[in-house]
Amino acid sequence: METNKKLFPEFAPVTKQQWIEKVNADLKGEDFNRKLVWKNLNDIDFQPFYNVEDSLNYLTNTGENTPALINYRSIKVTSEESGNQQALKAVSEGVTGLLFELEENVPASTLLNGINLNHTAVSFILSKKAVGFTKDFYGFVEDNIHNHKNLRGYFDLGIISNYITTGTIDVQQFETLVNLVKLWKEYPNFKTITISGTAYLDAGSNQVQEVAYTLNSLIYIIEQCLDRDINVQAVFNSLHVQLAIGSEYFVEIGKFRAFNSLLHEIAKKYGVADFKHTLTAKTSVWSKSVTDAHTNLLRATTEAMSAILGNADGVLIDAYDKEFNKASDFSNRIAANIATILKEESYFGKVANPVDGSYYIEEVSTKIAKKALELFKTIEAEGGFYKAFENEWIQTQIAKIRQEKIKLISQRRLPMVGVNKYPNLMEKVASKVLSEGAKSNSKVLTPRRASLEIEALRKVTEQIVEETKKRPIVELTSFGNLTMRKARAAFSYDFIGVSGFEVWQEKSYDSAKQAAEASAKSESDVVVICSSDPDYDESALLFVETFRAINSEKVLLLAGNPVEMMDALTKAGLDGCIHLKSDVIQTIAGVQKKIQKNNKILNG
Structure with a gap:
């Protein structure tokens, strides 16, 4: 039996040049690059089509699509009893990961009563006053975990995220970090060093900046740990990274793959060849709107899709009305269902790395990685993350991209459904939930919605209505x-x-x-x-x-x-x-x- 028989041999192969010549003829004198080549705000050009002639440099270590995707729900703990009730409800609705925001120490046995830690991931955002919780939690884990590998989740001390949003860093937190790394070293899937890059994208950065600055902040954390005699292998094994997910679907897929690849390149520079970090993706604040808010459900869905296809280990999907309302049972349930549907009904996580080999996504990933590495090296050459942030270099570069995005939104060249395109004219919105506009502080990054300036317009209209009836x-x-x-x-x-x-x-x-x-x-x-x-x-x-x-x-x-x-x-x-x-x-x-x-x- 002939196995290498070519299909349709009567048709001659078509070269890429022949395709371009045909396109140019159809364009009737219009410029090919101006009309068909997409130039996005990462200063990257994307071609309209690819074929076998395209020579692509495939990235390595882009991550693995995981069937054990963690579907997180965030729970703000005001008391251990209410926190426990919310947690049990979340698990009953199909959530597989709980993220507790702790402001004070609470008893772990009460907060986690009824939660099977062998099946449900548990993570904690800890304020300075809540750090004591970690030892209580350790004792609870020792009594309730069958196998050390079963415990999944992370601690987030907010060292980087708090610094870039407030301008203040608490060096004492590094001592806490060191203690956590030592205490939890026997639990390989529970991470104690969290680096969050969400504030970059939510402040208006592009994907290249988010990847580069997150990696720069990682170097800063590594050096602080090394100064405190923590082994670099232990740092990488304890690492959890959180990135935001923007609305540029394919670019976001490439961003996560590029980040994983660059992280491994950095690890090699430190002599670390084998490690296992976790990567969580959070739906962005930047892309959400107050007007026509149900559109946020569509945004969250495509964002979650791109993160999963980009090989994130977990997703945190905010409720669609979180930006203007206390999340309801309905909006929380719908947010949880997004990941469940993608995982169980759309078979995400059940196919190994489905985007690998796609010409377009491979090029997106490679170009983002190349640009991010260049920016990363620039920051390191100028003294590193801390110096760049203290000198407001990072803030200034993000501000340039943010202003360009706002300009494109105002010109409607960057469409946002329900905001600057296809507004819902039947919708009535109270002026009190609309923004008065963005408040700027050049010294820090302020997470915000892209729609704030247009919301401010709508607020004026609603105030006119309230005044004149x-x-x-x-x-x-x-x-x-x-x-x-x-x-x-x-x-x-x-x-x-x-x-x-x-x-x-x-x-x-x-x-x-x-x-x-x-x-x-x-x-x-x-x-x-x-x-x-x-x-x-x-x-x-x-x-x-x-x-x-x-x-x-x-x-x-x-x-x-x-x-x-x-x-x-x-x-x-x-x-x-x-x-x-x-x-x-x-x-x-x-x-x-x-x-x-x-x-x-x-x-x-």
């Missing part, structure tokens, strides 16, 4: 070419809907004059002219002049960008234009100011 109304007034007026009305509906205004469905008229007269006399607060460029050339000025002769107060906008006519239209009374290049924050803020000014005049 009336929601501002936007009227889409169209005339002329059917196709273009419909398209521009749909664009305007989506663009200005971000504001939280009431947006009426498009009203079409037979002429510009008729449209102007009707909209000037209506009850709307804002009017948007929607038509085609030829119709604007012919009738836009007439519309504005007719409109302003009747109504001088309303906000009047035009959907489109008739550059050659703008001076005349502005002089006649047009307030502005909305189009693909418009900044949604600047535009809507200007509209709100005029509405508030008109309200003050009316109220006297």
Whole structure:
């Protein structure tokens, strides 16, 4: 039997160059790199397609897809009894990992009563006042674990996460860290050194920065441990890392794989060839929204998928309403179900490393690793993590990326469903749950939502409603070419809907004059002219002049960008234009100011 028979031999193989030539012909003179090559904020270019001709340098030690994925739920312990009740409820709902946030020492026997430590992972975020809990927990474990390998989880003293978010580091915590490493050395799957990089991504960094700065902070921790006579092998064996998960699905997969690979490269530099760390992924704060909050469920799902495919050992999925509400039983249960469904029904973790060999993901992983290693070396050459943070170098670099992201969101080039794209106009949100905007402190990193600036716009609208008992109304007034007026009305509906205004469905008229007269006399607060460029050339000025002769107060906008006519239209009374290049924050803020000014005049 012939085993190497080629399929479809009558078809000649197609080279990559032939594909590119065909694409260029279809582009009709458009630039290939500008139209089809994706340039993301990691300063990495991604090609639109790959084939067997592409020579890829595959990373090693990218991790293993684990069938024993830990599905964590975070529990803030206000008392050992309530903490225990929440833990038991979580386990009954399918959660396989419990993360307790401890502010004070509590009895481990009460907190963990009824929890089978042989099957459920337990982890603890410890404040300085709660460190004494570790010895009590050790005694409880000794009495309840059948095999030392069964105990899974970690301690998080918050040494790095607290430092980068407060600017203060407690050197005494290093002594505690050393004691924990020694005390728990017989429990190989319970980790005592936690390095968290979540604050980087949640403060607006890109993936390369998150990977590099997390590794830089690891070097800092290693050196502190070595100064205190902890063996470097013990450090790596005790290591737990937590990274945030962003919304760029494939890039996030590559990020986790790149991190694992670089971690092993660093270990080799210290002479450590074999070790077993754990890597937990947490859904990001940055990508979540208060408006259209159920969309957070979709974001959390894709984030969890990318982390699992990127070979994370555990996931911590926040409740979809955590950003504006105390998580309910429903939102907690749904968050837990996401990981359960992915693991049990989508077979994640039941297929060994399913993304290995994918041209695209292999390249993403390799490029992130290369860029992150370059940045990592730069920090180390300049004195290391602590010096770079004290000199605000890390904060400044993250701030640059954050501002670029916010700019792209405001220009709607970085879409966020329910925030700057496809807003839910039926949704009513109380002003008190919306942000007033971001507060900056150049000395520290502040985890925040990407949507804060747009939330601040929405907050102004809701305050107008609360003060006037009336929601501002936007009227889409169209005339002329059917196709273009419909398209521009749909664009305007989506663009200005971000504001939280009431947006009426498009009203079409037979002429510009008729449209102007009707909209000037209506009850709307804002009017948007929607038509085609030829119709604007012919009738836009007439519309504005007719409109302003009747109504001088309303906000009047035009959907489109008739550059050659703008001076005349502005002089006649047009307030502005909305189009693909418009900044949604600047535009809507200007509209709100005029509405508030008109309200003050009316109220006297």
